[in-house]
Amino acid sequence: MIDALSRPQSVAVFGATSQIAGSLLQRLRSPALRHIVLAARPSPARDSLADSLRTDTTAVTVLDFDASDPDSHSGVIDAAFAQGDIDVTVIAFGVLGNQADFDADPASAVEAAQVNYVGGVSVGMRVATRLREQGHGALIVLSSVAGERARASNYVYGSTKAGLDVFATGLGDALHGSGVHVMVVRPGFVRTKMTEGLPEAPLSVGPDDVADAIVNGLRHNRETVYVPSTMRFVMSGLRHVPRSLFRRLPI
Amino acid sequence: MSDVLLSGWGRTAPTRAHVVEVSDAAHVAAALLHAPARGLIARGLGRSYGDPAQNAGGDVLDITGLTGITFDAANGVATVAAGVSLDALMRECTPQGWWVPVTPGTRQVTVGGAIAADVHGKNHHVDGTFTAHVARMALSLPDGTLVNVYPGDALFNATAGGMGLTGVVVEADIQLLPITTALARVDTDRFDDLDSLMAAMASGDDQYRYSVAWVDAGTRGTLGRGILIRGDHANAADIPERKRTLAFDPGTLATVPALVPNGLLNKASITALNEAWFRKAPRQRRDELQSLTAFFHPLDMARDWNRMYGPRGFLQYQFVVPDSAGHVVQRTLEALRMIGATSFLTVLKRFGAEGPGLLSFPRPGWTLALDIPTGVPGLAAVLDSLDELVIEGGGRLYLAKDSRMTPRTLELTYPRLAQFRALRAEIDPNRRLNSDLARRLDL
Ligand SMILES: Cc1cc2nc3c(=O)[nH]c(=O)nc-3n(C[C@H](O)[C@H](O)[C@H](O)COP(=O)(O)OP(=O)(O)OC[C@H]3O[C@@H](n4cnc5c(N)ncnc54)[C@H](O)[C@@H]3O)c2cc1C
Ligand SMILES: NC(=O)c1ccc[n+]([C@@H]2O[C@H](COP(=O)([O-])OP(=O)(O)OC[C@H]3O[C@@H](n4cnc5c(N)ncnc54)[C@H](OP(=O)(O)O)[C@@H]3O)[C@@H](O)[C@H]2O)c1
Numbered sequence: 001m002i003d004a005l006s007r008p009q010s011v012a013v014f015g016a017t018s019q020i021a022g023s024l025l026q027r028l029r030s031p032a033l034r035h036i037v038l039a040a041r042p043s044p045a046r047d048s049l050a051d052s053l054r055t056d057t058t059a060v061t062v063l064d065f066d067a068s069d070p071d072s073h074s075g076v077i078d079a080a081f082a083q084g085d086i087d088v089t090v091i092a093f094g095v096l097g098n099q100a101d102f103d104a105d106p107a108s109a110v111e112a113a114q115v116n117y118v119g120g121v122s123v124g125m126r127v128a129t130r131l132r133e134q135g136h137g138a139l140i141v142l143s144s145v146a147g148e149r150a151r152a153s154n155y156v157y158g159s160t161k162a163g164l165d166v167f168a169t170g171l172g173d174a175l176h177g178s179g180v181h182v183m184v185v186r187p188g189f190v191r192t193k194m195t196e197g198l199p200e201a202p203l204s205v206g207p208d209d210v211a212d213a214i215v216n217g218l219r220h221n222r223e224t225v226y227v228p229s230t231m232r233f234v235m236s237g238l239r240h241v242p243r244s245l246f247r248r249l250p251i
Numbered sequence: 252m253s254d255v256l257l258s259g260w261g262r263t264a265p266t267r268a269h270v271v272e273v274s275d276a277a278h279v280a281a282a283l284l285h286a287p288a289r290g291l292i293a294r295g296l297g298r299s300y301g302d303p304a305q306n307a308g309g310d311v312l313d314i315t316g317l318t319g320i321t322f323d324a325a326n327g328v329a330t331v332a333a334g335v336s337l338d339a340l341m342r343e344c345t346p347q348g349w350w351v352p353v354t355p356g357t358r359q360v361t362v363g364g365a366i367a368a369d370v371h372g373k374n375h376h377v378d379g380t381f382t383a384h385v386a387r388m389a390l391s392l393p394d395g396t397l398v399n400v401y402p403g404d405a406l407f408n409a410t411a412g413g414m415g416l417t418g419v420v421v422e423a424d425i426q427l428l429p430i431t432t433a434l435a436r437v438d439t440d441r442f443d444d445l446d447s448l449m450a451a452m453a454s455g456d457d458q459y460r461y462s463v464a465w466v467d468a469g470t471r472g473t474l475g476r477g478i479l480i481r482g483d484h485a486n487a488a489d490i491p492e493r494k495r496t497l498a499f500d501p502g503t504l505a506t507v508p509a510l511v512p513n514g515l516l517n518k519a520s521i522t523a524l525n526e527a528w529f530r531k532a533p534r535q536r537r538d539e540l541q542s543l544t545a546f547f548h549p550l551d552m553a554r555d556w557n558r559m560y561g562p563r564g565f566l567q568y569q570f571v572v573p574d575s576a577g578h579v580v581q582r583t584l585e586a587l588r589m590i591g592a593t594s595f596l597t598v599l600k601r602f603g604a605e606g607p608g609l610l611s612f613p614r615p616g617w618t619l620a621l622d623i624p625t626g627v628p629g630l631a632a633v634l635d636s637l638d639e640l641v642i643e644g645g646g647r648l649y650l651a652k653d654s655r656m657t658p659r660t661l662e663l664t665y666p667r668l669a670q671f672r673a674l675r676a677e678i679d680p681n682r683r684l685n686s687d688l689a690r691r692l693d694l
Contacts, residue, residue, distance in 0.1 A: 001693040004301060004566045004654035009691065031657050041328035077521040085307075098581065133643050135289070135308030136266035136687075179256060179267030179307060219626075220563070241572060 006219040008087035008138075009231035012037035012080045014123050015093025017045045019192035020142060024090065033058050037040060037080045038054055038186060039065035040093075055215070067093040068111065069121030070174060077126045087160050088218070090140045091120055091128050091168075094161075096194050102156045109156045112193065116160035121167055128171055131180040138181040140214055141168035145186050145226070148235050150251060172223055185210065186235075187227040203228055257305040260298050260557050262564035263625055264446035265655055266307035266687055270294075271654050274316040276421045280395035282312055282420065288678055290685030293415045296336060297310075300567045301654030302677040302687035303414045309685060312419060314363050324349065324492055328386065333363030333420040338501075338551075340425075345543070346501035349427035350484065353381040354599070358501075361421045364687040366501070368651035369412035369611040373461040373547070376603035382411035383606055389422040391608065392681040397421065403607075406562050408690055409674045411608035414650055418677055431487035435461070435498045435546035438481050441537040445475025447492055449617070452479060453574075456601050458485060461546075468621055469525030475584050477599065478532040485540055492506055494540060501544040501551065516559045516624065521593035534623030538621070550596075560624050566636060567652040569620035571602055571613060576644025580619050583637055587621065590629040609674075610694075612649040614685040620652065629654070650688065658693045 002008050007030045013021045016038035028182045036053050040046045042064055054060045058072065061083070080086060082223060094116050102109035124141065131137040147161030165184060173184030187210050189201035210227045217225040226232040238246070258265040271282050271291075282291060289309030292447060294549065296315065305311060308618040317334035324347045331340060337351050338358035344351070355370045364370075365381045367386060377385075386660055388400050400406045410417045438459070441449035456462045459481040466477040487495045513563050550556065557565070559680055572579045580599065598620045623630065641648065647664035649658050662668060672694070688694065 001266075001302065001307070001687050002264050003691065004261060004564065005623055006264075007655070009633060025279075030631065031659070032655070034658075057657075133289075134305075134307055135268060136264075176268070177254075177256065179265065239424075 002138070003084070006109045007032040007034060010035040010037075010084065010086045011088045011090070012039065013090040013092055014039045015091065017043060017049060018041040018092040018094070019194075019208045020210045021092035021186070023207040024214055027033070027211045027215045028088065028251070029058070031052070031057060034084060035059050037061045037063060037086065038061040038214075039076055039080060042224060047056060064078070067115045067123070067133055068120060070122035071099060073122045076127055077123070077130065081130050081135055086133050086137060088248060092141070092142050093119060094142060094194070095108055099154050099156065101136065103180055108120045112156055113160050117163040120164040124167060124171060128180070130176065132178050135179040137179070138173070138218060140185060143168060143184050143186050145188050145235055148186070149238055150244070152247065156169070161218045165167070180230060181221055183222060183225060184213070184218070185214060185225045185227065186231065188231045190227070203231060203234065209230055252349050253387060257294070257297070257311060258564070259301045259304065259567050259654065261300040261654055262557060262562070263566060264302060264374045264629075264687070266305050267313055268306045269310055271311050272313045272316050276389070276391060279312065279419050279421055280397065282310065283391060284395045286310055286683040289583070290682050292356050292684060293363055293367070293419045295334065295364030296359050298357060298360045298364065299651045302691060303650060305687045306686055313509040314361060315420070322573045326590040329423060329425045329427055330422060331362050332422050333361060335362050336360065337362070337365065340588045342499055342645055344427055345430070345433050345498050347446075348430055348497055350430045350543070351379055352426065352428040354547050355621040356548065357551055359551060362423055362425070366411060366420050366423060367413060369606070369608045370651070371602070371613050371655045373463045375598065375613055376451050376456055376462065376601050377460050379603065380411070380606050380608065382608060384426050385423050386426055387424040388420050390418040392418045392420050393683040400541065405674065408607045410607050410652070410669055411606070412611035413608070413671065414610065414688060414694065415686065416689055417521060417678065418684070430496050430497075432485045432490065433499050433543050434485040434490070435482045435543055437532055437539045437541050437546060439539065440479045440533045441534045443476050444473050444481065445477070445584070446498070448475065448477045448479060449577060452599070452601055456481070456663055459589070462528040462600065465528070466584070466597040466599050466619075467525045467529050468597040469522035470680060471522050471526060472529065474588060476529060477579060478529065482546065490540065497669045501542065501548070504606050514596060515561060518591050518593050520653070523565070523658050524595055525593070540569070555617040563624070563626050565622055565624045566654050567620055567622050567650075568637070569618060569649040571616055571618040572639045572641060572644040572646035573614070573616040576646060577617050579622055579640045579646065580617055581621060583621070586637060587623070590627060590633055592623050592627040592630055592633070594623050595635040596620070607670040610650065610665055612647065612651070618644065661692045
C-alpha cells in the first residue's frame, strides 16, 4: 500500500534498465519499500541494478521482459503481481531510433512502433486490469513532448509516443474513480543513454529531474507531468504555430 | 451499495472499495459469507486517521446501520449495537446519570470502532481502555457464526485492539459510570517548559481521574511549554443547587467548507493558533465547572475540521514510551520543529497499566500525539528516525492513528503480534477479513 507520505511498498518497472527508471527507483527507496520488480531484457546492467537495490528490507525480483513480444506479456505481468499488490508501476521502455535509419530500413520503424506503442498498450492494458482489481495503485507512463507535435526530424518516434500518450491519457480517464492513478509524463530532452551523442536541446534536463517530477506528481496526484514544468507552456505555444512555420523551426 | 473511494480522518491514501450497508446481524453474517477474494472490513465513523477502515478492491461493511441501545438504569449496563456512536450513547445515558467510562477526544466514533482500536481517554491511568468496561461482545466470526465473547476469552483479547480483523462486532454490553451531574470539575495549570510540565504530571496525575496536557508545538516560544488540564466528575453535593444539571446538549458549531485551499492550516497559522491558545490559558485555576462536552470533546465543536488541512491531508503521529524513555517526547518536539513541522493539536498524557488486548496500544509511560500536515518537506525521514527512538525506548505507535509505519516497526514493538497472527490464521485461513492496514503491516 502507498502510505500517507506517498511512499510505495512495492514497485514494478517495465524497461527497468532505463536511466530515468533508475533515478526514479533511487528516489522511491525508503524503509517503507519492500519489493521491487525489475522487468527488462537480460543484461549485466539489469543484474547490477538489482544488486544495488536489494537490502535487508527490500526484496528485488528480476523478470525477463521484451517489450516487442506482446505474447509474453501476460506471463510477465502475472509474475510481477505474484507476490501481492504492486503500488507503483512504470512503463519506462522505449527506443528513440533515428529518422535516417528508419528511412533506410522501414522495418526498423515498425519495430520502434512495436516497442513504444504496441508494447505500451500491451503492458498498459494488462497492468490496468490488475490495478483495477486491487482498487489502488499508480501507473506511470513515460511519454514524451515529441508526441505532442510531429517533427520532420523524428516523426516516427513522435508518432509512437503520440499513440502511447493518447492511450495512457484515455486509460487515466477510464480509471477515474477506480482508485488507480495514471500519470502521463512528458519529458523534453533528457540526458540519458538514449540521447547520448545528440546535440542537447534547449530546456534539457537530467534523469534525476524527471524522477523528482514523478515523485512530486505522485504526492499531488498529478495526471500529466511535464519535465521541466516550463515545457508545458512551450508546448502549448508550439501547438498553435502554423504548420508552414513549424516546419522551418530549427527543432 | 456502491463503489467509493475511502480514506481515513487524515484524508491520505484513498482506495476504492465496494460499500455494503447492513442493518442487522444476519446481514453481517451474509456479507462475511459472500466476502470477495480481497475480503471485507468493518467501518464505523471513519475517525481512524489512516487506513484500517478501508479495503482496496474488496468490501467495506458500513456498520453505522447497526443501531439500538437498551439501557438498564438500575445497574448502568448498556447493551449497544456496534454502529451506535458514543455521542448517541451519551445523549441517551447522561441525563439518566450514567457516563461512558472511556471516551476518546471525539464522541463521533462507533462502539465497534472503540472496541477495535481499544480506545483510551484522559482517564487511562486510572480506568484503563474502553474494552476494560465491556462485559460482553457479540462477534460475527469470519465464517459468519455469531458468538458471545467475554473478558478473559482469547477472542476477546484479540478483538480488543484487533482493528476489525477477528470478526465484526455486532453488539456489546458496556458498564457505564454513575455520575450526579453532567459537569466536570477542572484544574488548569500552565507551564513554561516541558520539564516542569512532565514533572507535574508524573507527580500529580494520580490525584485526578482525568488528566491531559496540551503542548505547544508551534515554531515560536519555548519548546514544550504547555497547559495541564485535570479534573473529575463534579459531585452534585459539592456544587450549588442552581448549577446542578444532568443535561447533555452539545450541538455543533460551524462546518468547515469542503473546498478549503490546501494549507489553510500551515506553519504560520498553526504557530499563531498555538501562541494564542497558550496565552489565553490561566497560569493556574482550580475547581472550574465545565460541561462534559467542553471538557472531553472541544474538537467536536467544529465539524469536519480535518478539511482545514486541505486535500493533501495530514497524519497523526502518536507513540507511547515507558518512563525510562521519557526523553523521546522532547526529542520528537525538537526534531519536528527543526523541519518546520508544526502541530496544531499536540497532546501529552500518562498511561497506566497495560490491558490484555493483544494489539492494544496503551502501556505505562508517556504518550504524545501530534497532528502534522503531510506536505512538510523531510517529514518522512524524521518520522522514520523517531520510530527508531520509540523502538529503542521500548514503546510503540498507535494503529488507529498510524498511516505510515512499517511492518518491521510493528513487529519490534508489539510483543503479542505473533499470538495475534496465529489466532487470525486459525479463525480466518482464507482472509475473509482484510484491510489496507492489514496489507500494509502484514497483520
Ligand atoms: C479528533 C479525534 C480524536 C481522537 N482521540 C482519540 C483518543 O483520545 N483516544 C483514542 O484512543 N483514540 C482517539 N481517536 C481515534 C478514534 O477513537 C479511533 O480511531 C476509533 O477507532 C474510531 O472509531 P470509528 O467508529 O470512527 O472507527 P473507524 O475509523 O471507522 O474504524 C476503526 C477500526 O475499527 C474497526 N471497526 C469499526 N467497527 C467495527 C465493528 N463493528 N467490528 C469490528 N471492527 C470494527 C475498523 O475495521 C477499523 O479497523 C481520535 C480520533 C479523532 C478523529
Ligand atoms: N531521454 C530522453 O530525452 C527522453 C525524452 C522523453 C521521453 N523519454 C522516454 O523515457 C523512457 C526512458 O528513457 P531513458 O531516457 O531512460 O532512456 P534509456 O536509458 O535508453 O531507457 C530506455 C530503455 O528501454 C529499454 N528497451 C528498449 N527496447 C526494449 C525492448 N524491446 N524490451 C524491453 N526493454 C526495452 C532499454 O532496455 P535495454 O537495456 O534492454 O536496451 C532501455 O533501458 C523511454 O520511454 C523514452 O522514450 C526519454
